[in-house]
Amino acid sequence: xSPVAALDPTPLSSPAEPRGTTGVDRRPRLATVLAAGIIxxxxxxxxxxxxxxxxxxxxxxxxxxxxxxxxxxxxxxQLLWFCRPSAELDSTTSRVLLAVMVxxxxxxxxxxxxxxxxxxxxxxxxxxxxxxxxxxxxxxxAVCASIGWTYTVFDGNPLTTVYGTISSIFYCLVFYQLTRLxxxxxxxxxxxxxxxxxxxxxxxLAFARDLHDLLGLSLSAIALKGELVHHLMRxxxxxxxxxxxxxxxxxxxxxxxxxxxxxxxxxxxxEKESRTAESLLxxxxxxxxxxxxxxxxxxxxxxxxAKVLREGVTNVLxxxxxxxxxxxxxxxxDKVTLEIVNDGVAADEVAxxxxxxxxxxxxxxxxxxxxxxxxxxxxxxxRLRVELPVPTRLDGPATGGVRADRPESTLIRWLMPTTMCxxxxxxxxxxxxLTTEAWQVAxxxxxxxxxxxxxxxxxNRPATPLRSxxxxxMLLVQACLTYLPLLPLKHNWVSVPGLLIGTALLxxxxxxxxxxxxxxxxxYAWIQHAAGASDISLVFYTAATVMTGLTVFGLLxxxxxxxxxxxxxxxxxxxxxxxxxxRFARDLHDLLGMSLSAIALKSELTSRILPIDRxxxxxxxxxxxxxxxxxxxxxxxxxxxxxxxxxDSESRTVRSVLAAADVRVRMETLSEELPSAVRTVxxxVLREGVTNVLxxxxxxxxxxxxxxxxxxISLEIVNDGVGGPxxxxxxxxxxxxxxxxxxxxxxxxxxxxxxxxxxxxxxxLGGELTAGVESxxxxRLCAVVPA
Numbered sequence: 205x206s207p208v209a210a211l212d213p214t215p216l217s218s219p220a221e222p223r224g225t226t227g228v229d230r231r232p233r234l235a236t237v238l239a240a241g242i243i244x245x246x247x248x249x250x251x252x253x254x255x256x257x258x259x260x261x262x263x264x265x266x267x268x269x270x271x272x273x274x275x276x277x278x279x280x281x282q283l284l285w286f287c288r289p290s291a292e293l294d295s296t297t298s299r300v301l302l303a304v305m306v307x308x309x310x311x312x313x314x315x316x317x318x319x320x321x322x323x324x325x326x327x328x329x330x331x332x333x334x335x336x337x338x339x340x341x342x343x344x345x346a347v348c349a350s351i352g353w354t355y356t357v358f359d360g361n362p363l364t365t366v367y368g369t370i371s372s373i374f375y376c377l378v379f380y381q382l383t384r385l386x387x388x389x390x391x392x393x394x395x396x397x398x399x400x401x402x403x404x405x406x407x408x409l410a411f412a413r414d415l416h417d418l419l420g421l422s423l424s425a426i427a428l429k430g431e432l433v434h435h436l437m438r439x440x441x442x443x444x445x446x447x448x449x450x451x452x453x454x455x456x457x458x459x460x461x462x463x464x465x466x467x468x469x470x471x472x473x474x475e476k477e478s479r480t481a482e483s484l485l486x487x488x489x490x491x492x493x494x495x496x497x498x499x500x501x502x503x504x505x506x507x508x509x510a511k512v513l514r515e516g517v518t519n520v521l522x523x524x525x526x527x528x529x530x531x532x533x534x535x536x537x538d539k540v541t542l543e544i545v546n547d548g549v550a551a552d553e554v555a556x557x558x559x560x561x562x563x564x565x566x567x568x569x570x571x572x573x574x575x576x577x578x579x580x581x582x583x584x585x586x587r588l589r590v591e592l593p594v595p596t597r598l599d600g601p602a603t604g605g606v607r608a609d610r611p612e613s614t615l616i617r618w619l620m621p622t623t624m625c626x627x628x629x630x631x632x633x634x635x636x637x638l639t640t641e642a643w644q645v646a647x648x649x650x651x652x653x654x655x656x657x658x659x660x661x662x663x664n665r666p667a668t669p670l671r672s673x674x675x676x677x678m679l680l681v682q683a684c685l686t687y688l689p690l691l692p693l694k695h696n697w698v699s700v701p702g703l704l705i706g707t708a709l710l711x712x713x714x715x716x717x718x719x720x721x722x723x724x725x726x727x728y729a730w731i732q733h734a735a736g737a738s739d740i741s742l743v744f745y746t747a748a749t750v751m752t753g754l755t756v757f758g759l760l761x762x763x764x765x766x767x768x769x770x771x772x773x774x775x776x777x778x779x780x781x782x783x784x785x786x787r788f789a790r791d792l793h794d795l796l797g798m799s800l801s802a803i804a805l806k807s808e809l810t811s812r813i814l815p816i817d818r819x820x821x822x823x824x825x826x827x828x829x830x831x832x833x834x835x836x837x838x839x840x841x842x843x844x845x846x847x848x849x850x851x852d853s854e855s856r857t858v859r860s861v862l863a864a865a866d867v868r869v870r871m872e873t874l875s876e877e878l879p880s881a882v883r884t885v886x887x888x889v890l891r892e893g894v895t896n897v898l899x900x901x902x903x904x905x906x907x908x909x910x911x912x913x914x915x916x917i918s919l920e921i922v923n924d925g926v927g928g929p930x931x932x933x934x935x936x937x938x939x940x941x942x943x944x945x946x947x948x949x950x951x952x953x954x955x956x957x958x959x960x961x962x963x964x965x966x967x968x969l970g971g972e973l974t975a976g977v978e979s980x981x982x983x984r985l986c987a988v989v990p991a
Contacts, residue, residue, distance in 0.1 A: 239762060
């Protein structure tokens with residue numbers, strides 16, 4: 205450490221600080237507290253050592269006060285402003301405080317000389333933290349050069365100059381890294397919601413495309429053909445029946461598409477599908493072998509493999525001569541493969557049926573960057589093979605390709621080994637000050653290089669398991685490399701115990717880690733005492749060791765924590781996507797499945813009764829057209845619900861639509877800005893509510909009111925024209941759950957109206973939706989959403 209170097213250079217080594225390894229569960233708050241604690245101890249220790257060097261030489265009180273005020277000012281600015289994760293680094297305040305730090309760090313140098321040489325370390329850490337990259341590195345280089353110049357002018361010993369400069373660079377990097385890592389933990393924790401929202405937004409665009417491509421055209425075609433049949437029924441029953449057959453086929457095909465899309469958006473379980481496949485094959489008297497060896501796969505990869513397994517087993521069951529089937533899933537490196545191999549397939553049976561799922565597999569697998577092949581092996585067995593890439597958590601497609609390994613993360617990953625290498629260089633320079641015997645210098649350099657190699661290749665890796673026999677064995681090796689050179693070197697022993705103590709605090713349980721810390725600190729102090737160090741040097745040596753140990757622990761733990769938060773972000777985004785996919789599948793099934801089934805059934809019924817009862821057929825056709833228009837409306841409702849809507853725009857549209865329908869409308873809106881999720885849900889409710897109003901031909905007036913209520917925003921749509929109690933009995937259905945499990949009720953119209961779907965949307969935000977006919981005969985739809 206540099207302040208110590210002013211008296212007697214000391215090895216850059218250290219112990220460590222509390223805790224152990226349990227940062228995963230309590231990470232955001234604990235990270236902030238622990239990082240702040242480490243920074244306070246290191247920065248305060250650095251300042252106290254500087255004062256301990258300075259005060260004995262400041263004979264007159266004025267110089268003593270001058271030194272105390274300067275160091276206290278530097279420490280206060282560092283801790284109270286620049287070490288705060290929430291401090292705005294690009295603000296005017298930061299620039300002014302940086303200027304004050306420069307004055308406090310350099311103005312006393314002519315007065316105190318070498319004793320003040322290390323105070324610019326505070327400035328070096330801040331310029332790296334605060335300035336843009338193109339300015340930060342030159343400014344940092346200038347600070348380091350100024351420190352070297354100070355040592356050269358006031359000391360003149362080249363070895364001391366190099367040692368002091370290296371030591372200052374070390375502490376500049378320590379101040380920067382500890383502060384930057386603490387800020388990154390805070391930023392990552394705050395950004396996880398935004399990342400999930402961005403990932404879900406991309407999925408919503410895909411949903412809208414699927415709805416438009418698969419359903420919009422088909423439903424429009426059904427509606428047009430229905431109108432055509434309506435006209436043909438008066439002219440030619442035969443032509444009308446042909447068109448009805450096409451309507452039936454289109455409805456059935458569209459229903460199949462709805463089911464395909466719905467199932468495609470549901471997350472499937474590979475384990476569950478394998479158990480189902482095994483039981484099906486065994487029930488068909490097929491000898492089956494299943495081997496699953498997959499790790500933690502992304503949602504899309506898991507679901508795709510489960511779909512392939514299901515379709516592959518379905519294909520196997522097509523062949524009556526199959527006796528053996530092997531299912532094998534293996535993950536190796538960044539790829540996962542699924543193979544389904546079976547006998548009993550003749551060469552002329554290999555061609556797959558047109559339109560079967562297996563014929564579409566290559567295209568679906570290719571969309572995820574994989575490859576699917578199917579064909580006969582040389583041994584006459586049929587093999588279906590799918591290979592998918594397994595993206596790392598930091599670059600998964602399920603999260604929209606958002607990378608968490610930002611430039612700051614990359615810089616930290618480079619600076620941490622650089623900082624530890626500086627500790628090794630400091631130890632080497634220290635031994636050169638103690639001895640010039642080649643074998644002793646070689647022994648120190650060899651042990652330090654081995655310690656750094658072990659540290660960088662094993663302990664510094666975030667993926668290294670902490671509580672394992674291998675890790676404990678590596679810690680023992682590190683302890684041997686640290687202390688065994690003491691036997692031949694004796695009083696010339698130099699090492700970097702800070703690596704050992706800091707790493708041990710990360711690896712060992714808290715009690716064991718602190719016990720190890722205390723024993724090693726005591727042992728290091730005793731060794732220095734036995735080597736003849738003075739009392740003040742002994743204090744400095746021990747303090748420097750504790751500080752560098754804390755630094756090692758803080759860097760290791762915070763880098764590991766940043767990596768864990770990176771991974772957590774990816775997982776949260778995947779969960780948000782999976783939840784949105786399930787919601788989409790539910791909407792498709794609930795809103796469109798019944799309508800399309802009814803259209804297909806009624807088309808068949810109309811075709812059968814047309815030659816017998818034309819009036820009834822006309823009535824059924826009218827219902828078909830009504831169902832089709834409703835299905836189209838529901839498609840638009842679902843699609844629009846997956847993008848952010850403008851509440852103001854919807855309000856204007858609603859007013860003009862009602863006016864065009866000769867409905868008197870009185871509207872009360874809010875002028876305040878609402879969160880986007882609340883705006884979108886209220887806009888969807890408004891749109892569907894007014895669509896429901898227009899279904900009733902007797903509506904003459906409609907009142908729409910948006911108000912601030914206790915705990916949220918209410919949207920109320922009230923209209924007449926529904927009818928009396930008889931209509932009310934038909935309109936209102938028994939209360940149903942809101943979909944969130946909180947027990948709040950929601951009443952809605954008959955299935956297909958879309959209001960039941962709205963209750964789920966409102967409940968997703970923790971709100972409540974009610975709909976029904978009031979005692980005065982008016983229909984009232986009310987949604988209350990927390991804001």
